Amino acid sequence: MQRQRLTFGLMLVLAIAAIVVLVNLPLSLGLDLRGGAQLTVQVQPTDEIPNINSDQLDAVKSVLENRVNGLGVAEPVVQTVGEDKIVVQLPGVSDPEQAERVLGGTAQLEFREQLRDTEDAFAQLFSQQRLLLFEIDQLRAADNPDPEAIAEGADALEDANRALLPLFGEALLSGRELRDARAEPLQTGNGWQVTLRFNPQGADAFAELTRNVAGTGRTLGIFLDDVLVSAPSVGAQYADRGITGGSAVISGNFSAQDAQDLAIQLRGGSLPLPVAIVENRTVGSTLGRDSIQRSIYAALAGLLLVLVFMVVYYRLPGAIANVALTIYAVLTLAAYALVGVTLTLPGIAGFILSIGMAVDANVLIFERTREELRAGKTLYRGVESGFYRAFSSILDSNVTTLIACGALFWLGSGLVRGFALTLGIGVAISMFTALTCSRTLMLIAVLGFPSVRRKPELFCPKLSLAAKTAQM
16 A cells, blocks of 8 residues: 555656646647748759759758758748658748748858959949948838839949959858858947858868958958948958958848848858749638637547546546546646647647547456456455556557557658657557556555445446455
């Protein structure tokens, strides 16, 4: 009995801990429940690569995953579909256009050295570019923006950008050598900048570039898609070794959003193949709420029917199984929260299915117990034998289900993996609660309450007189 009391105490501790976890670590909801954006990206072939193979598709997927991570979206899903498409699900994203810009952008970062004898032309064109940028920002910020004036300013800006490019030499350093890029506010508090860090090869190239222009009056051009975004000059003190350490800053009159977009694109690196957004679908939160509501109704209705059936058919063991089932549900949801499961509709289906597995284990145990009682064993022996005889069946059933879950998780993708994960966790915990919680509560009822021992019909109705006599 002492052992059962200790196990009962452990069950209470686990249940309380699970409730604390659920209160402090809410479950994450997937795209179909929370709403968000789903983009379908098609990889485009080029003259050099007319046919896209799986390796190239995976390379593009890797880049898109990096860009998605930069968006700061929780629990995104990026998966390949067919031979040339990638589906990106972004739960909770309310601005799908920003996601489309970031995912579809092909930003090419290049560092170029300003050519000799171009100082005067550069100063004039660069000032013109900065002035045009300022004017366009002012026009866009006006209460009644003038589209024609903005368009004229954009055309003039494009001309200035086009005129600046020939003033710089070949790109000696590109975004491929970039290790990290972050948006940070300027120390003055007026604007944003993007800080860069290069890998060792990039650091060496950056030192060489800065050494070439240090103290000459010429600048280091930082181009993004052939547009000059910054042109810092380098002090004469760097003429011997250049700027070492592999760090740099792009300051280009950025807003917070522009700097964030730029940093995300740079972190994502250059796409190995061009892509096109062929579908941008928004899943409304209303649909998600409806799905959650209907799923909760279905789960509660199914659970209630099961609880009633267990009490009516199995009497006291059924009521004990219901308590164990409640503990199972709390433990399973807490495990989902700790593992970081993103709950989707298939995930909820996996959870409900695992409830059925938990009930199934109890049914096996109770039927074996009834057989033992009908054979004339005492309640204690009947309960112990029932659990012992049912164990092998429960173990075989759960192991085969876990193997199927493992295969689905390993070979499947997206929602299929979510279903396999929730079902697998649920099955493992259901086996624990059936063999530990149900058994402990049953033994406490039998050993701790003499009145229960005198009523074997609470465990097995229609017991024969001989079997009842054996309980005395």
